[in-house]
Amino acid sequence: MDSGLSEKHRVVRRSVRRFCDAELRSVAREIDQEARFPWEVAEKMGRLGYFGIQAPREMGGADLDALSYAIVIEEISSVCAGLGLCVTVHNSVAVYPILAFGSEDQKRKWVPPLARGEKIGAFCLTEPNAGSDAAGIESTAVRDGQTYLVNANKVFVTNGGIADTCLMFVRTNPGAGRREISVVVAERGMPGFVAGDLEDLCGMRANPVSSIRLYDCRIPADNLLGQEGQGLRIGLAALDTGRMGIAAQSTGISQAALDETLRYARQRRQFGVPLERHQAVQMMMADMATLVDASRLMTYRAAAFRDMGRTFSQASAMAKLYASEASCRVTDMAVQIHGGYGYSKSYPVERYYRDARVTRIYEGTSEVHRMVIARGLIG
Numbered sequence: 301m302d303s304g305l306s307e308k309h310r311v312v313r314r315s316v317r318r319f320c321d322a323e324l325r326s327v328a329r330e331i332d333q334e335a336r337f338p339w340e341v342a343e344k345m346g347r348l349g350y351f352g353i354q355a356p357r358e359m360g361g362a363d364l365d366a367l368s369y370a371i372v373i374e375e376i377s378s379v380c381a382g383l384g385l386c387v388t389v390h391n392s393v394a395v396y397p398i399l400a401f402g403s404e405d406q407k408r409k410w411v412p413p414l415a416r417g418e419k420i421g422a423f424c425l426t427e428p429n430a431g432s433d434a435a436g437i438e439s440t441a442v443r444d445g446q447t448y449l450v451n452a453n454k455v456f457v458t459n460g461g462i463a464d465t466c467l468m469f470v471r472t473n474p475g476a477g478r479r480e481i482s483v484v485v486a487e488r489g490m491p492g493f494v495a496g497d498l499e500d501l502c503g504m505r506a507n508p509v510s511s512i513r514l515y516d517c518r519i520p521a522d523n524l525l526g527q528e529g530q531g532l533r534i535g536l537a538a539l540d541t542g543r544m545g546i547a548a549q550s551t552g553i554s555q556a557a558l559d560e561t562l563r564y565a566r567q568r569r570q571f572g573v574p575l576e577r578h579q580a581v582q583m584m585m586a587d588m589a590t591l592v593d594a595s596r597l598m599t600y601r602a603a604a605f606r607d608m609g610r611t612f613s614q615a616s617a618m619a620k621l622y623a624s625e626a627s628c629r630v631t632d633m634a635v636q637i638h639g640g641y642g643y644s645k646s647y648p649v650e651r652y653y654r655d656a657r658v659t660r661i662y663e664g665t666s667e668v669h670r671m672v673i674a675r676g677l678i679g
């Protein structure tokens with residue numbers, strides 16, 4: 301269906317789709333099965349600006365708007381959601397907070413290699429005892445002269461196995477209140493920086509999700525992002541953009557599941573006719589298409605609000621909640637219409653079904669999103 305996009309945004313979609321068809325589609329199944337990060341594709345993406353979608357050109361970025369960002373994430377995720385996850389997290393919760401809260405020196409130091417994809421970013425908030433309750437983190441950064449002595453235990457870090465520039469959420473004033481949190485940037489290779497084994501995930505297997513631990517790691521005080529105590533503000537601002545990215549990712553997975561299903565339902569015959577001629581199958585396909593369309597519209601609305609400079613937290617949270625839940629329903633119906641073949645790794649809908657499931661969990665679970673949206677309603 302016509303999405304009403306401008307010519308500029310259609311060009312963005314065409315070019316990323318062409319790239320993904322040429323470079324990513326042929327390896328998507330294999331990298332899922334082998335749980336391998338596709339460096340050979342990521343390096344080419346770096347040269348095309350996908351790792352600095354909204355970063356300024358003078359810093360190596362593509363300087364595109366939020367709607368373009370959503371389109372890029374949607375298209376990559378429709379082919380390989382694990383790589384889509386890498387790109388969305390890198391752009392929205394690693395590069396963006398540095399651009400928004402970093403000093404000029406910090407931006408000049410960290411953004412160009414990130415925007416060119418020469419370095420990979422990570423957002424390290426979740427800990428063993430602090431998931432939904434982000435203010436419950438226990439990692440600490442104690443100021444000692446011109447450095448912070450950091451001890452941190454971060455789990456489920458997207459890109460963790462390959463990340464170079466890691467935004468670490470820590471307590472800089474452990475005796476103070478729960479919300480007294482700051483962000484320091486840890487760099488791979490610093491003494492005490494340890495990336496753990498990769499998580500053996502159900503879906504998103506091309507993404508090297510791992511723990512990251514810092515043991516008595518001395519981080520220059522200059523690596524503090526923003527001010528001490530600004531951590532939750534930085535995190536929430538990053539998540540507004542991040543959630544829009546997960547909404548786009550979910551939409552991409554849903555679209556891929558719908559496309560595969562339409563193809564399959566035309567070619568598979570039962571009771572003497574193609575599946576698509578059975579009314580019960582048609583009803584499911586109609587529901588799938590409607591869910592995909594609504595997900596995309598909500599995602600683009602959040603992006604458009606951001607591009608207009610309007611408050612977009614609520615729109616972004618609603619888009620993430622809706623599109624992630626929709627992607628689980630759409631991929632479930634895709635498996636159903638494929639019958640037994642949908643449950644086999646021989647067909648891609650099985651992978652979409654696994655990939656979709658986590659979109660309801662990361663960057664805030666659906667339950668947390670409902671709490672955030674309700675808070676927005678009652679003020």
Ligand SMILES: Cc1cc2nc3c(=O)[nH]c(=O)nc-3n(C[C@H](O)[C@H](O)[C@H](O)COP(=O)(O)OP(=O)(O)OC[C@H]3O[C@@H](n4cnc5c(N)ncnc54)[C@H](O)[C@@H]3O)c2cc1C
Pocket residue numbers: 389422423424425426430431432433455456457458459501504509658661662663664665666667668
């Ligand atoms: C593949 C993957 C990648 C991830 N990437 C990152 C990353 O890059 N950076 C990062 O920091 N984190 C990351 N995460 C962590 C993710 O954000 C957390 O898993 C998520 O926030 C939930 O936290 P938890 O797993 O500790 O679950 P918990 O917080 O223990 O929640 C368990 C269940 O209880 C519910 N619950 C909790 N509190 C409430 C409440 N008050 N009211 C109602 N229900 C509640 C939750 O909704 C959930 O259903 C990733 C996770 C995965 C699986």
